[in-house]
Amino acid sequence: MKYQSQLVAKPYFIAAIGLFIGQIIFGLIMGLQYVIGDFLFPEIPFNVARMVHTNLLIVWLLFGFMGSAYYMIPEESETELYSPKLALALFWIFLVAGALTIVGYLAVPYARLAEMTGNDLLPTMGREFLEQPTITKIGIVVVCLGFLFNLGMTVLKGRKTSVSLVLMTGLVGLALLFLFSFYNPTNLVLDKFFWWYVVHLWVEGVWELILGAILAFVLIKTTGVDREVIEKWLYVIIAMTLITGILGTGHHYYWIGAPEYWQLIGSVFSALEPIPFFMMTVFAFNMVNKRRRDHPNRAAVLWALGTAVMAFLGAGVWGFLHTLAPVNFYTHGSQITAAHGHMAFYGAYVMIVLTMISYTMPMMRGRAAANSLKSQVVEMWAFWLMTVSMVFITLFLTGAGILQVYLQRYSDAPQAFMVVQEKVELFYWMREYAGLVFLTGLLLYVVSFFIGGKEHAEQRA
Amino acid sequence: MSGTFTKSMARNIFIGGSAFFIFLFLALSFDTVRALPERDNRHNITDQVALGKKVWEDNNCVGCHSLMGEGAYFAPELANVYDRFGKSTEAIKGFIRSRPVDGIPGRRSMPQFNLSEEELDAVAQFLKWTSEINDAGWPPNIQG
Ligand code: HEM
Ligand code: HEM
Ligand SMILES: [Fe+2]
Numbered sequence: 001m002k003y004q005s006q007l008v009a010k011p012y013f014i015a016a017i018g019l020f021i022g023q024i025i026f027g028l029i030m031g032l033q034y035v036i037g038d039f040l041f042p043e044i045p046f047n048v049a050r051m052v053h054t055n056l057l058i059v060w061l062l063f064g065f066m067g068s069a070y071y072m073i074p075e076e077s078e079t080e081l082y083s084p085k086l087a088l089a090l091f092w093i094f095l096v097a098g099a100l101t102i103v104g105y106l107a108v109p110y111a112r113l114a115e116m117t118g119n120d121l122l123p124t125m126g127r128e129f130l131e132q133p134t135i136t137k138i139g140i141v142v143v144c145l146g147f148l149f150n151l152g153m154t155v156l157k158g159r160k161t162s163v164s165l166v167l168m169t170g171l172v173g174l175a176l177l178f179l180f181s182f183y184n185p186t187n188l189v190l191d192k193f194f195w196w197y198v199v200h201l202w203v204e205g206v207w208e209l210i211l212g213a214i215l216a217f218v219l220i221k222t223t224g225v226d227r228e229v230i231e232k233w234l235y236v237i238i239a240m241t242l243i244t245g246i247l248g249t250g251h252h253y254y255w256i257g258a259p260e261y262w263q264l265i266g267s268v269f270s271a272l273e274p275i276p277f278f279m280m281t282v283f284a285f286n287m288v289n290k291r292r293r294d295h296p297n298r299a300a301v302l303w304a305l306g307t308a309v310m311a312f313l314g315a316g317v318w319g320f321l322h323t324l325a326p327v328n329f330y331t332h333g334s335q336i337t338a339a340h341g342h343m344a345f346y347g348a349y350v351m352i353v354l355t356m357i358s359y360t361m362p363m364m365r366g367r368a369a370a371n372s373l374k375s376q377v378v379e380m381w382a383f384w385l386m387t388v389s390m391v392f393i394t395l396f397l398t399g400a401g402i403l404q405v406y407l408q409r410y411s412d413a414p415q416a417f418m419v420v421q422e423k424v425e426l427f428y429w430m431r432e433y434a435g436l437v438f439l440t441g442l443l444l445y446v447v448s449f450f451i452g453g454k455e456h457a458e459q460r461a
Numbered sequence: 462m463s464g465t466f467t468k469s470m471a472r473n474i475f476i477g478g479s480a481f482f483i484f485l486f487l488a489l490s491f492d493t494v495r496a497l498p499e500r501d502n503r504h505n506i507t508d509q510v511a512l513g514k515k516v517w518e519d520n521n522c523v524g525c526h527s528l529m530g531e532g533a534y535f536a537p538e539l540a541n542v543y544d545r546f547g548k549s550t551e552a553i554k555g556f557i558r559s560r561p562v563d564g565i566p567g568r569r570s571m572p573q574f575n576l577s578e579e580e581l582d583a584v585a586q587f588l589k590w591t592s593e594i595n596d597a598g599w600p601p602n603i604q605g
Binding site for chain 2: 033036038041042045050110114131186188189193235238247252254255257259262265332333338408415416417418
């Protein structure tokens, strides 16, 4: 760690991990409700658990991105952060606002929460992923503005690298696109059309810039490969991301009332979206193979390579699986979608945040460049448990999805939704067991932080 | 990547490529917004349908159901429930009204929302309106 102010990343990462645990617990609750329909009913209805699960995911990933940026920008800019105090204040504001929102979901019926928070003044609630009360959304915007101001001032007074410019572009894009969450017209078709400006253009647009920048940063640090080479790759990857991903938005416009030319545009461009993910995989393995030194933090390198592979599988392969309009006609809004959503979010965004945490935490905790070997071994076990169980969660959901699509939508005698759900129950049970393994991996991950605090890994670099 | 392909060339492709596709996407979005009145059944959006959308959102129905294939996958698709229920808004209202407070033992349950008669009418009209949007023939069949 070169600059004292990089330390503000630490609370962000700790909060991220805490919220991650909460996310998984609610995932498991829902997984059980899938098979034991009245589990925790009416105390925690499924929709409430789902909001908690997905909103915790988004919030902890944002904590992770912010922590990563606070760590990276000073080091890239070769100067202290403009205002560490502001960063810390925003941390607490964001954490308290986030916690209050989750408590709100759990404590009162959603309609009551909407009423209490004045949703009628500016209705933005009740849409998937954007369930937060309007006031929370305004809070998110304020936190983002302060965050971008703080980073922007730091970049301006210091060295400007391609990595920091790409990261900043991604973060500014994230904030700007979020503004579409305030647009909620009465016309459902318009509402849906612009809802994807937030959701798709986040995960298949600007977030990929953030992902690329963090990956590039960690690879520069751990492999010692020339920055010029890595930054050139980064630009090519994010160029492909936006060239394919922006018009790729069309894969969500097939069946929501938009003109039918989107079936062609969406199919063609989204079919190309796996390219940048594939390039990312090639890039990461290439850089590690060409490494000039063996970094002692082997866990961080494993996470980085894991991200590159799993993002390609989850987003690239599982995305491609259902992105062509004639296929999507049958798979739209089925368990296939859920399978893809899980592996893509995990492989790309969960793993990149865990990569950054793995790389930075030892240094922020004064442990030289890496944790003890013992701690790293446990962390790597956690990596494999979480990653392999996520592969199985995806496979089980894909199995459920294929059967669902066949029985409910494709066969000669289509059966009712609820009937089909019962028939594929076995897959949901297996998903739940895989989820328990995932939780075990996550807990082991937390344990790895408490192992071998005293002994440092010997420096081989 | 060979020596002649420089970082600044890569950066220019990024900037040029993104600018071009952002522009194209905005143009297509603009065209879509202009074409929508033909497809989105907007002339039938009454105050009642608008209230129905509010009831839909205020109760987070999308947290269990999908609507035009978007949302959650825990409970039936509702964009065509009006057709599935024999084009009867009364049947939709009856279903929502009759949910037991404590759920149905062992079965995935829908909450009892205690909606007023006005809200029930509105949400049923909203679902009827939704079923009449031209959505390129989705879903594949009546089961949603
Ligand atoms: C890391 C990147 C990605 C993430 C995090 C992600 C995540 C998601 C999520 C959560 C959904 C469900 C949205 C909803 O609830 O309605 C979704 C839908 C979809 N994604 Fe992705 N995705 C990514 C990349 C991709 C790519 C690269 C492709 C195409 C090659 C793709 C194709 C699709 C399609 C076609 C749908 C619509 C599914 C449906 O019709 O129900 N995704 N994605
Ligand atoms: C470990 C066990 C997990 C279980 C049992 C679980 C379970 C679930 C369930 C039941 C749903 C709702 C599906 C529906 O709408 O009907 C869901 C949604 C979702 N979960 Fe998980 N989850 C787990 C882990 C994760 C992880 C690690 C991530 C992030 C990488 C994640 C991200 C999501 C997302 C993005 C959605 C929305 C999906 C969509 O709309 O397609 N979940 N999860
Ligand atoms: Fe998408």
